[in-house]
Amino acid sequence: MIDLTPITDHWSDLVAGFQMTLQLSALAWGLACLTGIGLTALRAGGPASVQLIVAAYVDVMRGMPSLVLILACFYLLPETGLYLGSVASGLAALSLYYGAYMSEAMRGALAVIPAGQWEAATSTGLRPATILWRVILPQAIGPMIPSLTGLTIGLFKETALLSVISVPEFVFQAKEAISDSYAPFQIYAFIALVYWGTSAAIAYGAGMMERRFNRYRAAQPALRA
C-alpha cells in the first residue's frame, strides 16, 4: 500500500498551490489572448515597419526557451524600475511568450479564409468591423480551436516553471512539502496526476467547443478540403 501521509499532511498547502496554478493559468491565458489579438491585428493592418517588428518579436519568442524569458522578466523588469515581484514577472513572461504563439495560431487560421470573402462582404457594403465579426471570425474560430487548445494546455503546464522564481504555485508547494517530509516520488506522482486530470478536462472542454463552432461545417465538407 502506498503511504499517503506525505500528501495528507500537506494537503492545505498543496490545495493552495493548485489554486494558485489555476489562477495564474487563467490570468496568463487571458493576457496571452489579448497579446495575441493585438499582435495579429498589428501584423494584419499595421504599417510595414510595425509588421516587421512584430514578425521579429514572434520569431525571437519562438526561438527562445520559456524558462530564459521567465528569468529575463524576473531579473530585468526591476532594472527598468518596474518592481513587480515574482508573481507578476512570471505572468508577464508567460503572457509575452504565449501571446507570440497565439498570434501565430490566429494568423494561420485567418490566412485560410479566402480573400474573396472580404471582397464579397465589402462589395455588399458591410463595414470592416461587421465583416470581421459576422463573416470572418465565425469561420476562423472553429479551425483555430485545436491549436489554441494545445497552447492553452501548454500554458497551463508551463506555469510549473514559475516555481523556479519562487512563485508559490503547485510545484513550489510540492517542493516545500518534500523538504518537510522527504517523500519526493509520492508527492510528484500525486501532483502529476492532478495536472494530468486538469489537462484532460481542458482538452475535453475544448473538444466540445470545437464541435459547437464547427457544427455548420458538417453540411459542407467540401470547404474543408
Place this chain on the structure above:
Amino acid sequence: MGEGLNELAAGLLATILLTICAAAVSAAAGILVATARLSGRKLLGIPARIYVSFMRGTPVLVQLFLVYFGLPALGLGGHPFAAASIAIGLNSAAYVAEILRGAILAVSPGQREAAEAIGLPPARFWRRVLLPQALIAALPALTNEATLLLKTTPLASAVAVTELTFSGQMIIARTYQAGRVLALVSLGYLILSFAITRASALLEHRLALKSGT
C-alpha cells in the same frame, strides 16, 4: 565577464550534448511507442496511448523530478545529466510517436499490398519501404520537435545540470549582470535552433534527391 564567457561556452556545449542525448532517447522511445500504437494489439496500444496522454498532459518539470527521484529506486540514482536526458527524451518521445504514427499511416496502403504481392518479408517492408517514406514525410514536423526539445533542455537546470541556462544563472548570482548574461544565453539558443532548422533543410534536400521526388 571574460571568465563568464568560458563558463557560458561550457554551458553551451553541455546544452548541445544534452540535446543530442535526449534526442536519442526520444527517437528510440518514439519509434517504440509509435509501433505499439500501430500494432493493432490492445495490450500494446492502450499502454502506449496512456503514455502519450500522460506525457502531454503533465509539466515536463514534474516528469523530470519523477525520473530524478524515481531512478534511485531502480538503483540508477545520482546522475542529474542522465535523469535530464531520459526525462526530456521520454517527454519528446510522446510527440515524436504521434508524428511518426501520422506519417506511417499516410503512406499509401497500396505499398503494403505491393510488398506482400512480391513476397517481401514484413520486417524488410518496414525497413526498406515504409520507414524511408514516412521519415521523409515526417521530417519537417520532427525538426520542429527537435527545436522544441532544445528549448526544454533549460529545465535540466532544476536538477543542477550545468547547461547554458544554469551557467547563466550562476554568473548572474555572482556578477549581477543579468541583462548581458541572459542576452548571450538567448543568443545561444537562437543560434542552436537556427542550426537545427538549417541542418534539417539540408537533410530534407538530400533525402528528396535520393528518393527522386
